[in-house]
Amino acid sequence: MTLTNINVSLKVDNLTKQKGLHMGKPALELTGKKFGRFTAIERVEKPKNTKQSAAYWLFECECGERRVRKGSEVARVGGSCGCLKSEVNRKAMKKMQLEKHGTVLDRFLSRFKKSHTGCWVWESHTDKDGYGILPANGPSIRAHRFSFEYYIEPIIKGNVVCHTCDNPSCVNPDHLFQGTVKDNCNDMIDKGRDKIIGSNNNKSKLTESDIPKIRGMDAHNSVIAAVFGVSESTIKRIKNKTLWRHVK
Ligand SMILES: [Zn+2]
Ligand SMILES: [Zn+2]
Incomplete structure (x- = not known):
């Protein structure tokens, strides 16, 4: 965190205090509001290991994970449990790999x-x-x-x-x-x-160029077979595309 960031969040915290935390009301009503991937569930006690007297909220991430975070900060910049970051990293990795090796x-x-x-x-x-x-x-x-x-x-x-x-x-x-x-x-x-x-x-006996011709012929299969010197069943299977499937 840079100094400016700290200043900003302190300012916001002071603001929220003035606005009502000391009056017994939630500093900011975030319940149900969405910030990035987080949806605020409820106001919670501040975690024991923190000294700041900011308003902490329980957030649920789109992926289902729940996290306790400072409400003012999430409201300002949005948030996720970390899954967004790893997704972005994965995408960046994939892009790098693609650039390096092609598809x-x-x-x-x-x-x-x-x-x-x-x-x-x-x-x-x-x-x-x-x-x-x-x-x-x-x-x-x-x-x-x-x-x-x-x-x-x-x-x-x-x-x-x-x-x-x-x-x-x-x-x-x-x-x-x-x-x-x-x-x-x-x-x-x-x-x-x-x-x-x-x-x-x-x-x-056939070449690629014969196949469209055979498929386009209306004559009886036995006639086509005789023309191309192959069996009648071969013609039938060329027409129903069980043979020479790769020729359009
Ligand atoms: Zn998540
Ligand atoms: Zn070969």
Whole structure:
């Protein structure tokens, strides 16, 4: 507290005394009034360890905490139990972190290079299995999983995200598909062609640009299937968007 502050609060206290404390009335009627996050509940005895004969009040903070404070001071500057301060600190910290490291997306986008093979190769830290590590605002996440969720769809709880390119550091969403833990990624690539999203699956007969065409065609699915050299069920699933979901 600076000297001026003390002078001000002493002045206010003197004022409140003159106004009525000595007449047996509350110095200032604060009950029910709100100052910052505090709402005054009732006038209370001054705390034992204080010498000032100011009027003390019990305040309830918006967060539910209760505190005894000098009424004149709270009325003048508002107050909180301390939660406002920690909230402001948290926000300031978050802002600082953001300025320093950017958002998770910024970080993701700045940490891979597109290679001539089509892979987006992670250029930052990788784990022991070669998967890219993306620092997030909590625990770090695997970069290919972030990519999959950002570009394609949410990962179902417990599912794994596999690579069709067999390159764990790749974060190209077109090279990723999700499967259950029971599915072995390699088995799925071998057996389940139609589970694999994107044209980088080298056995895929379709490319991204075919998908809007297929979805826009009115002909019978068997006809479209014949045109593109794929099965009728593939066409059906492209149309109902269980396949090639990432293509709009
Ligand atoms: Zn509070
Ligand atoms: Zn790849």
